[in-house]
Amino acid sequence: MFHPRLAVSAFSASLLLAAAGLGATSSVASAQDVIRFGAPLPITGPLAPEAVKQQQGYDLWAEQANKAGGIDVGGKKYKVEIVYSDYQSNTPRSVQTTEQMITQDKVNFMFGPFGSGAAKAASTIAEKYKVPMLAATASSSQVYDQNYKYLFGTFTPNDTLTTPLTQLVKAKAADVKKIAILARNDLFPLAIAQEMEKSAKANGLEVVYFEKYAINTLDHSATLSQIKSLNPQWVFVTGYTNDLLLIRKQMVDQQMKAGVVTMIAGPAYQEFIESAGQSAENISSASWWHPAEQYNGKDIFGTTANFVKLFKDKYKLEPDYAHASAAVCGALFQMAIEKAGSLDRDKVRDELAKMDVVTFWGPVKFGANGQINSLEPPVFQIQAGKPVVLFPDAIKQGEFKLGVN
Known part of the structure; x- marks a missing residue:
């Protein structure tokens, strides 16, 4: 028992x-x-x-x-x-x-x-x-x-991840005009997706898609097909490790291509990188420490x-x-x-x-509400099978790369 x-x-x-x-x-x-x-x-x-x-x-x-x-x-x-x-x-x-x-x-x-x-x-x-x-x-x-x-x-707070991420993409990928956002319907993944929406709009990007997927969803094919039809240059997906591995696999199955693919929070984990293999290459993300x-x-x-x-x-x-x-x-x-x-x-x-x-x-x-307010979280990208820090400059390890197949 x-x-x-x-x-x-x-x-x-x-x-x-x-x-x-x-x-x-x-x-x-x-x-x-x-x-x-x-x-x-x-x-x-x-x-x-x-x-x-x-x-x-x-x-x-x-x-x-x-x-x-x-x-x-x-x-x-x-x-x-x-x-x-x-x-x-x-x-x-x-x-x-x-x-x-x-x-x-x-x-x-x-x-x-x-x-x-x-x-x-x-x-x-x-x-x-x-x-x-x-x-x-x-x-x-x-x-x-x-x-x-x-x-x-x-x-x-979540915007400390999405704001520098958006500013980095805007600076390094001027052709990115449209973003599609897909979020697990759970407090953190949904909240960070909403912050991403705010950051995107504040930086002049068009949010062409914003939808939630239910916890334990196993088939994202219809959703991904709809996103693909909108031809966004940036696809932003939130969830946890197992969610994101599944979504990434189904993106590959549908031959979805975008200049920028961002996933939070899985790519920070070595097991995500190993499990996703080549499909993890150039996926961008952000985390609170590196x-x-x-x-x-x-x-x-x-x-x-x-x-x-x-x-x-x-x-x-x-x-x-x-x-x-x-x-x-x-x-x-x-x-x-x-x-x-x-x-x-x-x-x-x-x-x-x-x-x-x-x-x-x-x-x-800690701030008056109990949440830490003293960190500058890093933005990174999977390059050659490893997370490479792109921001902040103090610990920068490489340059942002466009193109995720």
């Missing part, structure tokens, strides 16, 4: 994905010497690939914190324990899971579930119990419009380069923004707790609210 709630320590967390249905509980130290962090994740269901990324980021941070002796709370060291739970890619279940973690598993602090929709829903519970929650993958402004005190997020960043942080990871090295050593792959955001959420909690010198939730919340610090992720400062 499947048990959706699983509590595992940072050291046994790797068992989670291999045996999600078995249920397991372990601790890293006696209860009074442990800080427990709740991490609801979509371990099963269509969003499972995203869960892997967040878990890897959390686990790397917990491992580093515990190797250093734990989190210093007023002169006493506490080990990190992460309580994982599978909400099966179901947003209402993520809300239930969050409440169970707070009331039954007695976690001290919460990581938000994956994505803007689930994070917004679950934040209501964290607010109810006055438990600080750090959301690693929630960018939509609608997540932060509730005037909550206990919710914080490490993604800048391994090319060169920050010298005050967090446990220190430099961006050190984080990348530690991640590669542990997982044998290049980290992407989802891994890094999860890891920095742990690091930020650690910094806030140590600064507060206490596990008192209100004191830790206050330290997060006034935080102004550089980390391996970049400069971190």
